[in-house]
Amino acid sequence: MTRAAGLVVRPGSIAKYTVLGVLSVLWLIPTYLLIINAAKPLDEYSTANAWVPSLRIGLFDNIADAWGRVDLASGAASTLLYATVAPALAILVGAAAGFAIIALRLKYGFVWFMVIFAGTIVPLQMLLAPLFLGYAWTGMFDTRAGMILIHLALNVPFATFVMRNFFTGVAYEMFEAATMDGAHALTIFFRIYLPLAKAALGAIFILQFVGVWNDLLMGLTLTQSSGVRPAMTALVGLQGMYSGAAPTAVLAGGLIMSLPTIVLFLVAQRLFRQGLSLGQLRDTT
Structure with missing residues (x-):
């Protein structure tokens, strides 16, 4: 148990919130990939750069x-x-x-x-x-x-x-x-x-x-x-x-x-x- 700025921080709480944070990030990865690739212009889309967002916005053209x-x-x-x-x-x-x-x-x-x-x-x-x-x-x-x-x-x-x-x-x-x-x-x-x-x-x-x-x-x-x-x-x-x-x-x-x-x-x-x-x-x- 540690104290920081008057707050009591328990090791169990740190581990719990760490696990929850990691699970939240893993849960949001598909949503992140969906949004950034749906917003890319077609000429910038490829599986090689699926993780990288584009500086150009092609979302509305893709929706149309x-x-x-x-x-x-x-x-x-x-x-x-x-x-x-x-x-x-x-x-x-x-x-x-x-x-x-x-x-x-x-x-x-x-x-x-x-x-x-x-x-x-x-x-x-x-x-x-x-x-x-x-x-x-x-x-x-x-x-x-x-x-x-x-x-x-x-x-x-x-x-x-x-x-x-x-x-x-x-x-x-x-x-x-x-x-x-x-x-x-x-x-x-x-x-x-x-x-x-x-x-x-x-x-x-x-x-x-x-x-x-x-x-x-x-x-x-x-x-x-x-x-x-x-x-x-x-x-x-x-x-x-x-x-x-x-x-x-x-x-x-x-x-x-x-x-x-x-x-x-x-x-x-x-x-x-x-x-x-x-x-x-x-x-x-």
Whole structure:
């Protein structure tokens, strides 16, 4: 233990922060490479100088090149729709399921919970062929409604898991008191339980928004047209051998498509941090 400027510095703390600093640098290396190479003019790009930033800025030309080769605008609009509507519906369904199991004391509630959560047991890759055939048979292949539906189904189990655990921390006396005052179950759900779970709902929404925004597998399997396929699928087309896009344009496209998730985390980081704790509710009830 050492003292510096009146502060006590422990060797364990120094080692911990050193390890964290090294891990942070390693974590940021791919981001650094993405940014500096996406910003390079094409005539200065090579794998030999990938670590060296350029004094000239070619980022906007690279973005324009990527934007003009594939319909990234339609892909971004479609992905924004999927990443907003599907998680919003998923957290509403998951919260309702958690409320029914915990507050309404649903008969065989744990069994119902396991039935819902069982959707996460089977690897998603095993479902691609049945999904494709089912979507083709029902006419939902290459439709926005079909993409919203599959992302809703994939996100409900996690939302139910989190909200069930969250509502466990709510004093059951609140539900009983509201019932004695004549409140309907839907009124209790929307006016008491959902407002109390605002931080948890926000955290789930952020996580699922990012997951849907970065989805590639469902877009490749269930979409075809440029007006329906998500942004990440469009980026794959940008890397295709027939697109003719330069590496700098591909990197610039990936950079611009990652901005919405970064902005969302920066704007909602406080809500996200509160929601992950899941312990704040016990301090307010």
